[in-house]
Amino acid sequence: MAEHLQDMTHVVQGSVMRQPPDGSGDRSSRLLRGILDACLLALIAQDDRYGYEIAAGMREAGLGFVRDGTIYPLLARLEHRGYLDSYLAPSISGPRRRYYTITAAGRMELTHATGVWRQVSSGVDAVLNSVRQSKGD
Secondary structure (H helix, E strand, O other), X not given: OHHHHHHHHHHHOOOOOOOOOOOHHHHHHHHHHHHHHXXXXXXXXXXXXXXXXXXXXXXXXXXXXXXXXXXXXXXXXXXXXXXXXXXXXXXXXXXXXXXXXXXXHHHHHHHHHHHHHHHHHHHHHHHHHHHHHHHOO
8 A cells, every 4th residue: 555655755756766567547637636636626725826726735735745846737637627717917026927727617616526535435434344353453
């Protein structure tokens, strides 16, 4: 399990160090991308944000292993799918910033992703807890 999570972390960091021979690395990458998509949508649903604010929100949530450079392609993909819109706004401290705002389709996707996450995480918790209890840990 820890090895699998390590593989997923390397995918997020942008450099897959090792792909499992069974091809499950692609599934891990898709699973993690879906989870990250939901996290990005949730942060942006709270308030319009620009890239650095989104990255800071991820770090504050304990997702510091997600590199800032990983977030921007995900934002572009979410915008391309119609889940986000963006606009440029002036900045006091430099060039204009691209802010992201969630769309109605993005809110629907977030609701769906939240339901899926709750179901999956509940099932995973149940299995992991049963293993711990059966081993007497």
